[in-house]
Amino acid sequence: MHIPDGYLSPATAGTMYAVAAPFWYVATTSVRQALTGRTVPVLALFAAFSFVLMMFNIPLPGGTTGHAVGGTLLAIVLGPWAAIIGISVVLGIQALFFGDGGLIAFGANCFNMAIVLPLVGYFIYRVISSNSEATSTRRLVAAVLASYIALVAAAFVAAVEFGLQPHFFHTADGTPLYCPYGLDEALPAMMGGHLLIAGPVEALTTGLVFAYLQRTHSSLIKADVPGKREGKLWLLWGALGLVALATPVGLLASGTAWGEWGVDELEDLGLGFIPSGMQRFAEWWPAPLPDYGWPRMGAVIGYILSAFAGIALVALLLWLLGRALIRKGQVSTREPPPATTDALR
Amino acid sequence: MKSEGFLSRNISNITHILESVISAEDLCRAPGLLQGLDARVKVATVVLFIVVVGLARSLPILGAVFVLILALGLLSRIPLGLFLKRILIFIPIFTAVIAIPALFVTPGEPLVTVGTKVIITEQGARTAGLLVLRVTDSLSFGVLLILTTRWTNILAALRWFRVPSLFVAILGMTYRYILLLLHTVNSMFLARRSRTLGSLSGGENRRWLAQALGTTMAKSHHLSEEVYLAMLSRGYRDDGLVLNGLSLRRWDFLWVAFALAAASLLLWINQL
Numbered sequence: 001m002h003i004p005d006g007y008l009s010p011a012t013a014g015t016m017y018a019v020a021a022p023f024w025y026v027a028t029t030s031v032r033q034a035l036t037g038r039t040v041p042v043l044a045l046f047a048a049f050s051f052v053l054m055m056f057n058i059p060l061p062g063g064t065t066g067h068a069v070g071g072t073l074l075a076i077v078l079g080p081w082a083a084i085i086g087i088s089v090v091l092g093i094q095a096l097f098f099g100d101g102g103l104i105a106f107g108a109n110c111f112n113m114a115i116v117l118p119l120v121g122y123f124i125y126r127v128i129s130s131n132s133e134a135t136s137t138r139r140l141v142a143a144v145l146a147s148y149i150a151l152v153a154a155a156f157v158a159a160v161e162f163g164l165q166p167h168f169f170h171t172a173d174g175t176p177l178y179c180p181y182g183l184d185e186a187l188p189a190m191m192g193g194h195l196l197i198a199g200p201v202e203a204l205t206t207g208l209v210f211a212y213l214q215r216t217h218s219s220l221i222k223a224d225v226p227g228k229r230e231g232k233l234w235l236l237w238g239a240l241g242l243v244a245l246a247t248p249v250g251l252l253a254s255g256t257a258w259g260e261w262g263v264d265e266l267e268d269l270g271l272g273f274i275p276s277g278m279q280r281f282a283e284w285w286p287a288p289l290p291d292y293g294w295p296r297m298g299a300v301i302g303y304i305l306s307a308f309a310g311i312a313l314v315a316l317l318l319w320l321l322g323r324a325l326i327r328k329g330q331v332s333t334r335e336p337p338p339a340t341t342d343a344l345r
Numbered sequence: 346m347k348s349e350g351f352l353s354r355n356i357s358n359i360t361h362i363l364e365s366v367i368s369a370e371d372l373c374r375a376p377g378l379l380q381g382l383d384a385r386v387k388v389a390t391v392v393l394f395i396v397v398v399g400l401a402r403s404l405p406i407l408g409a410v411f412v413l414i415l416a417l418g419l420l421s422r423i424p425l426g427l428f429l430k431r432i433l434i435f436i437p438i439f440t441a442v443i444a445i446p447a448l449f450v451t452p453g454e455p456l457v458t459v460g461t462k463v464i465i466t467e468q469g470a471r472t473a474g475l476l477v478l479r480v481t482d483s484l485s486f487g488v489l490l491i492l493t494t495r496w497t498n499i500l501a502a503l504r505w506f507r508v509p510s511l512f513v514a515i516l517g518m519t520y521r522y523i524l525l526l527l528h529t530v531n532s533m534f535l536a537r538r539s540r541t542l543g544s545l546s547g548g549e550n551r552r553w554l555a556q557a558l559g560t561t562m563a564k565s566h567h568l569s570e571e572v573y574l575a576m577l578s579r580g581y582r583d584d585g586l587v588l589n590g591l592s593l594r595r596w597d598f599l600w601v602a603f604a605l606a607a608a609s610l611l612l613w614i615n616q617l
Contacts, residue, residue: 004436005483006476010399028511037581038573039511044518045569049562051519052526055358056558059351059550077562089512089519096491096499097366099436099484104395173453175468177402177475180447208555209562217563 001069001158001198002094003109005102007179008161009169016161017107023115027084034079042078047086050074051093058205066197068205069113071154072121072147076210077220080122087114108161112154119238121150134221135214140207147206148199152191153242155198159183159190160245164301244307351550352538359531366524368427373495377421383597384498385505390604391490397608398482401615404471407478410611414485421493431488437481444473496520501591522568526561533557 008016032039053070060066075083088110094100101109128142163183166176179186213220373380379387394410401407418428453468490499497517504513537553545553 004440004480005395005399005487006440006479006481010396013399028509032511037577038569040514040518041572041576042566042569044515045522045565045572046562047515047519048522048526049565051523052530052561053558055362055527056530056554057351057355057358058554059547073562077566085512085515089515092516093520093523096487097369098362099431099487102395102483103392103487104399104483171402173468174451175453175475176447176451176472178479180444180451180469180472180476185450204551205555205558208551209558212555212559213562216559217566220563220566 001109001113001155001194002091002101003105003112003158003161004099005105007102007165008105008108009165009178010104011169012161012165012178013102013104013108016105016111020107020111020115023084023111024088027081030081031085035082043082043086043089046074046078046082047089050086051090053205054090054094056205058201060201060204066201068202069117069151069154070202070205070209071113071117072125072143072150072202073206073209075118075122076125076143076146077213080118083118083122084114087118090114108158112158112161116157116242117150117154120153120242121146123238124149134218139221140211140214143210144203144207148203151199151202152194155190155194156187157245159186162186162190241308244311245304352534352541356531356534356538359527359534363524363527363531365431369492370495372423372492375422377423377493379417379421379489379493381596382493382600383591383593384494384502385591386593386597386601387490387494388499388502388506390601391486393604393608394486395483397611398479398486400612401479402475403615404474404478406611406615407475407482410482411478411485413607414482414489417489418485421489423489423492428488428492431492432481432485436484437477440480441473441477444476447473447476498591505591522565526565529564530557530561533561 005013031043035042050070050073053073054067056067058066058068069087071083071087074086078086091101091109091114092106095103095106095109124146125142128145129136129139132138132142160183162179162181163186165178166180166182169177171177181189210221398407398410401410415425415428419425448465448469451466451469451472453466455465456467456470457465500513500517503516504510534557537557
């Protein structure tokens, strides 16, 4: 999944740096607060470990070998923010020393493998494993499932980055300038490989190592260094963002949802006539973004932008409503500070 | 897979990485054109060239850039065999495999036809060539940088470019401990192999590997605490400092002038 330079246009690569930057910023500040002083040695050692993990040939059933990323494992042990920095550092060293992943594609690689992967993995792990013992089977299942889904999610994001290239960057005669495969080819190719091979390798490695840690070093799975507990709200925002990113999947479906026909579609359905009431009300509200499309944008980007615009709008309305209600009833929403804490998690 | 094969493969992989890092460090110290330049100048110009390669839209430009890369490699006295081995193996070959279907699926003017059926289109051949050459060129610039610049100087350059000191400090330390951990796990593999008679099943190998990985992870955790205490006792105050022995000389200005001229020329031809 390490994208070399040349697959993505410089414009895409630059955009991905900009997308990754806020995550790096938040990760740096929150890790600094949580680890006070220990940041550099702890992250350096775990980053070095995750580099070594990525180097290993894992023997697979059937006689072949594969490599794992280990991002979810790192997020489980260190927390998602520290994992973001740790994996970014590893990707930087891989790109510089071994040409594994490009230098201008570094932002994109970090977004896929150092941001999406640990955040998704950690979120799923926390949801499934909540309120379970460190050595419980549920926690093991959570780690395995989370690592599998996280790797597939990272591959999906990478495939979207590839797949957008020929739509946006080609010469006048239609020669694609960068990755030549569109979404319809890149998505199945990447998803197939990662659902069937890379995902299981990741899940297998994570599961085996996690089970070993449960038996022998369960302190690594529970708390390690005392510090500040993060609010959990970001988990919800992360999930919402991912769902928004996945909205273009709807484009794969054909037809219109039952009962959501537009006036033009009613005729095609063979109704033969349009009820006069419908006709009258159909046009009274001209939607600013008809069919979730944005002017001069591809359908996929349009969907994603529409999803984010929608979320922002709803969030703004709820926030305004919440403020009004709180002022009216003087309701305090502040929670008591948490008693026990695990740094980073 | 036989356990012997799986263990040997890991040992040879890790040894290969350690060797390539050591050979790169040796080359950085040898005299040569790029070795004599300031690290900041090299980092900036390498990024500039990779962007130019990214913007280039024609095969001749990308070909010319590759000739420039080979010339720079020779002037920096990098053994050609080693250089080609590092830039051509794996990534460009892997990319070529990825690019092959594009020859056949890209619609456009016919280039190769069998009977009346169009097999390869001109656009398909061009897009595959662009991808492979672009990947090779970009990768080669990165390899040139790492083979001719000492790691401490790259870190100092990154710091100079305002990369946060936290990142730079972690990068520097991670590199050190990667070498240590690789050495440790290599010893584990060697010890295991020397105790293995006959072959073990895949399941047994996986279990052993999980233990090796888990132990290494716990070891890293333990070591991080010890390293922190060692740093603390030497007066560490949570602010990464990078030694900066960088200084600009006449050659650096000449190189920057050359790089800017070459980049502008290539971009100008690109626009024609």
